Amino acid sequence: MGIKGKVISTALILGAFGLAGAGLVATVEKYTRDQREASIIAARLRSLHAVIPPKIHDNDLLNDSILIDDPVFSAKFPTIVYRARNNGQPVAAAFETTAPEGYAGPIRLMIGIGIDGRLLGVRALEHRETPGLGDGIEVERSDWILRFSGRSIGDPPLSRWAVKKDGGVFDQFTGATITPRLVVNTVKKTLLYFNAHRDEVFARENHDEP
Amino acid sequence: MNHEIHHLIKEGLWKNNPGLVQLLGLCPLLAVTATAVNGLGLGIATTLTLVFSNTIISLIRNVVTSAIRIPVFVLVIASTVTAIELILQAWFYDLYKTLGIFIPLIVTNCAIIGRAEAYASKNAVPLAFVDGLAMGTGFTLVLLVLGAMREVLGRGTIFSGAHMLLGESFRDVHIVLAQDHSGFLLAILPPGAFLGLGILLAIKNLIDKRMEKRSTKVQEFPLTFHPAAEK
Numbered sequence A: 001m002g003i004k005g006k007v008i009s010t011a012l013i014l015g016a017f018g019l020a021g022a023g024l025v026a027t028v029e030k031y032t033r034d035q036r037e038a039s040i041i042a043a044r045l046r047s048l049h050a051v052i053p054p055k056i057h058d059n060d061l062l063n064d065s066i067l068i069d070d071p072v073f074s075a076k077f078p079t080i081v082y083r084a085r086n087n088g089q090p091v092a093a094a095f096e097t098t099a100p101e102g103y104a105g106p107i108r109l110m111i112g113i114g115i116d117g118r119l120l121g122v123r124a125l126e127h128r129e130t131p132g133l134g135d136g137i138e139v140e141r142s143d144w145i146l147r148f149s150g151r152s153i154g155d156p157p158l159s160r161w162a163v164k165k166d167g168g169v170f171d172q173f174t175g176a177t178i179t180p181r182l183v184v185n186t187v188k189k190t191l192l193y194f195n196a197h198r199d200e201v202f203a204r205e206n207h208d209e210p
Numbered sequence B: 001m002n003h004e005i006h007h008l009i010k011e012g013l014w015k016n017n018p019g020l021v022q023l024l025g026l027c028p029l030l031a032v033t034a035t036a037v038n039g040l041g042l043g044i045a046t047t048l049t050l051v052f053s054n055t056i057i058s059l060i061r062n063v064v065t066s067a068i069r070i071p072v073f074v075l076v077i078a079s080t081v082t083a084i085e086l087i088l089q090a091w092f093y094d095l096y097k098t099l100g101i102f103i104p105l106i107v108t109n110c111a112i113i114g115r116a117e118a119y120a121s122k123n124a125v126p127l128a129f130v131d132g133l134a135m136g137t138g139f140t141l142v143l144l145v146l147g148a149m150r151e152v153l154g155r156g157t158i159f160s161g162a163h164m165l166l167g168e169s170f171r172d173v174h175i176v177l178a179q180d181h182s183g184f185l186l187a188i189l190p191p192g193a194f195l196g197l198g199i200l201l202a203i204k205n206l207i208d209k210r211m212e213k214r215s216t217k218v219q220e221f222p223l224t225f226h227p228a229a230e231k
Helices: A003-049 A144-148 A178-203 B002-015 B026-031 B036-059 B066-091 B093-102 B104-108 B110-118 B125-155 B190-230
Strands: A065-068 A079-086 A089-099 A107-114 A119-126
Touching: A003 A107, A003 B066, A003 B093, A065 A178, A079 A178, A089 A178, A107 A178, A119 A144, A119 A178, A144 A178, B002 B125, B026 B104, B026 B125, B026 B190, B036 B066, B036 B093, B036 B104, B036 B110, B036 B125, B066 B093, B066 B104, B066 B110, B093 B104, B104 B110, B110 B125, B125 B190
Parallel strands: none
Antiparallel strands: A065 A079, A079 A089, A089 A107, A107 A119
8 A cells, every 4th residue: 555545544544533423422412402401491490499489380480581681780691580470470580690790700690589579589500609608608508598588678678788797687708798798789689670670570571582 | 361350450449540640630630529429420420431432442443543543532532521421411410510611621631541542552342441440430539539528628518419410319418527517618629629639649658658568578577487497
């Protein structure tokens, strides 16, 4: 075999492996597609049901959502509102929103609010806060974030909706004030927005792709 | 061949352990070991990759010429890792989210291409398979021990997040060793990973030294007393 033949056969072998590798990935991609989509939906539904109890609504939360475009919320990250209804009557809304100025990057929050303006629950979905300090906002790490449940604008009064260091009623963490302060302020902003736009939030046309 | 298998297992788990002796794949080793479950999860994914890539590379070792072996190895490893990533996303979604970028980064774990080049490309399929399994298990054990160490010190728990690996019914299997443990913060921060690995290395070397001492003693024994016994 001449040098030319050798080059060609080597190129063919390399090409064959490229094709085989792509084939393997394509096959696995195809056979896992349904399961992967189901996992993503299940995970999102789980985080929704952490802030809106499943028994208070009968609609499909994931397919009843709107995108909010308001200067109150960060323009860089989408704020999605999932609307819970029972027999067609609005009962609660879950705001998936991002507080961009965390200590170590944006913090994604899920905030569930009942139709009466009381918080049903708050959860941190994603963050990069310091382990052992700011990560106390995770429900797995501390019960801090559970203390929002039942609160509303008025309980505590608006002027006291802040961490203790800023004259409010909410605890900060030892050695970490920035993270809890941001979460408290974001929850407050969201509550104020909900109180002002409640009817609009539930009346708006469903947004197809959340 | 039995002897060779025995040798491979010893090499992978202890004498030539990828994490403790070859010090390969340090980036994931240090980054994901904040908890035992994360370490175990990445360890299993790495082991699967090693077993598949070693087996495939051994199968094709006579087809691939040395000029193109490195690109072919990279192709094999990259497609294996991508397939594993898709499978994790489908059935272990929480773990997939937690390990994040470190799953695709398995491709760059030098331990994998190292075994392909040093062993799988020169040996028969069954041996390459065992080598991948032994090396992967050795790596997994280091990840697990380091993760457990850092989790106990840093958070006062062990096996928290076990549901990510075993399913929702295992959510509560984790053991809280110290209630209201405020945590030894250094252990879960990146420097804690380096310190932890350093301690593990020291322990391993200490054990090796002890064993060496003992085995030389055993050898010396008959030598010194042999003439006396003959009398």
